[in-house]
Amino acid sequence: MIRLLGFSLIGLSCSGLGIWYAWNLRQRLYHLHVMNRIIELFISLLQYGKSTLPECCCQLAAQVEEPYSRAFSQIYQELLDNRGSCFGEVYERIMGKTLQELALKEQDRQLFMQCILDQGGSDGEAGVRLIRRQQELLQERIARLESENREKSRMAVGLGALGGLLIIIILL
Numbered sequence: 001m002i003r004l005l006g007f008s009l010i011g012l013s014c015s016g017l018g019i020w021y022a023w024n025l026r027q028r029l030y031h032l033h034v035m036n037r038i039i040e041l042f043i044s045l046l047q048y049g050k051s052t053l054p055e056c057c058c059q060l061a062a063q064v065e066e067p068y069s070r071a072f073s074q075i076y077q078e079l080l081d082n083r084g085s086c087f088g089e090v091y092e093r094i095m096g097k098t099l100q101e102l103a104l105k106e107q108d109r110q111l112f113m114q115c116i117l118d119q120g121g122s123d124g125e126a127g128v129r130l131i132r133r134q135q136e137l138l139q140e141r142i143a144r145l146e147s148e149n150r151e152k153s154r155m156a157v158g159l160g161a162l163g164g165l166l167i168i169i170i171l172l
Helices: 002-047 053-063 068-081 087-100 106-117 124-171
Strands: none
Touching: 002 053, 002 106, 002 124, 053 068, 068 087, 087 106, 106 124
16 A cells, blocks of 8 residues: 555656656747847837836836846836946846746756846847847747647656656566
């Protein structure tokens, strides 16, 4: 009876590990889509709204979901409080800390950070062109991951279950 319970726990835990990996893949893709939407909003605020960078952060905080909303409101508040702070430094510190908590790879974080920071030293149109170039890279990554995600998710769940079965067979 105890062996049966142990084997069941091994099988469930290995299957759960595969399910957790598949969930992380879906979360990564979800956050990349949110980042793409944030960049679109940022471009429209810069290009059509003619907003300054702190104003963009304030408006983005109202339009996006957590944890991005909290990060943009912190950036806006810090830029208001510390008049001598550079936007790039404040943005990198606060958004970098926020992105570390998400199911993203380091390349995804750097790409998103670079999209917004590219605007920092350029005039309006040149900055928007730089952001759009980075956004195209993000959209290519999203398209590639969407095509791979379904197969990887099924494989992760299947390998987790088969790995658990293999361990059970070895223990018999």
